[in-house]
Amino acid sequence: MTVDRARLADTLLEIVAEVPDPSALPGQLCAACLRALPIDGVGVSLMSGHQAGGGVLLGASGAIGHRMEDLQFELGEGPSISAVEDGQPVLVPDVLAEDARSRWPMFVQSVETTDVRALFTFPLQLGAISFGALGCYRSRAGPLDEVVNALVVAEAVTLALLQAQAKEIDGNGHRSWLTEAVVDYHPHVHQAVGMVSAQLEASVEEAFVRLRGHAFRHGRSLEEIGADVVARRLRFTGDELMPE
Incomplete structure (x- = not known):
């Protein structure tokens, strides 16, 4: 058709x-x-x-x-x-x-x-x-x-x-819906990437790979893993994932 x-x-x-x-x-x-x-x-x-x-x-x-x-x-x-x-x-x-x-x-x-x-x-x-x-x-x-x-x-x-x-930034310098979408999409994940990057002293790319790998292996969403890292229930060190 x-x-x-x-x-x-x-x-x-x-x-x-x-x-x-x-x-x-x-x-x-x-x-x-x-x-x-x-x-x-x-x-x-x-x-x-x-x-x-x-x-x-x-x-x-x-x-x-x-x-x-x-x-x-x-x-x-x-x-x-x-x-x-x-x-x-x-x-x-x-x-x-x-x-x-x-x-x-x-x-x-x-x-x-x-x-x-x-x-x-x-x-x-x-x-x-x-x-x-x-x-x-x-x-x-x-x-x-x-x-x-x-x-x-x-x-x-x-x-x-x-x-x-x-039109992303209005005359008052406030964030537009487009900026809000970027900031609010999986916020725990983006925050967790920074934390894991610091824990491993690695790039953000490597930190993201580690987060994704753990989520996939354990059948959990990336957002759930990110929330655990942000809440300090999980932390990455070397090759191991340790409870806080």
């Missing part, structure tokens, strides 16, 4: 239109993407390919979109991260296929427990620089025939976010 061009044009105008309440922008972007494309879930994240921790979830269409983006934050691998690192779309018609398992083994292992069977991720980029990703998820396997339409939608989402970023 090809999306009607008039409908697509209306969707694009809706995406880039001024939003009275900027904090509603992520929800509007996700809702518009769902209407424009034959997908079941969507997530919009800000990230840098060289940023420890992966990225910041700005918005999701529901539990599926939120779960897919959160998994990549927690595991440090996945299609959104790859799309930003490579600066090009990542199209996976069958997420349980061997090539996907080889590329993102931990991510695919976790996706098996969800209803997602296909995913299509598009970098949000200005020129050669990617600063985020639009992740589209579907419950049935198979290719996305509307790739060109998806690319156009991703460009519109990029424009909308760049417009919002330009």
